[in-house]
Amino acid sequence: MVLEEFTQKFAECFHQTDASEIKPDTKFKNLDEWGSMLALIIIAMIDAEFGKTLSSEDLKAAETVSELFERLRKQ
Numbered sequence: 097m098v099l100e101e102f103t104q105k106f107a108e109c110f111h112q113t114d115a116s117e118i119k120p121d122t123k124f125k126n127l128d129e130w131g132s133m134l135a136l137i138i139i140a141m142i143d144a145e146f147g148k149t150l151s152s153e154d155l156k157a158a159e160t161v162s163e164l165f166e167r168l169r170k171q
Contacts, residue, residue: 097146102165105145109137120162142168 099120107118112129124130135155142150148168158164 097165097169099162099165102146102168103161105141106138106161106164109134109141118161120160120165122161123159124161124164125159 103118103120104115106124107113107115110118110127110129113127117127118124139150139155142148146168148171150164150168154164154167158167
């Protein structure tokens with residue numbers, strides 16, 4: 097798993113936010129579209145695409161896409 101691939105898959109989960117707005121340093125919780133439903137979609141995508149389990153604590157602790165990626169990489 098590489099950061100660029102993760103960022104692309106992460107951005108694909110958003111339907112109202114242009115993918116070009118989502119970069120590794122994006123504070124995803126500040127995006128208008130972010131909410132509990134999108135959090136569940138992200139958790140499911142990570143499981144399906146990368147075979148990793150994202151905990152709610154990991155999601156709460158991460159501020160940026162790259163921070164979330166690093167938490168997953170350490171698993």
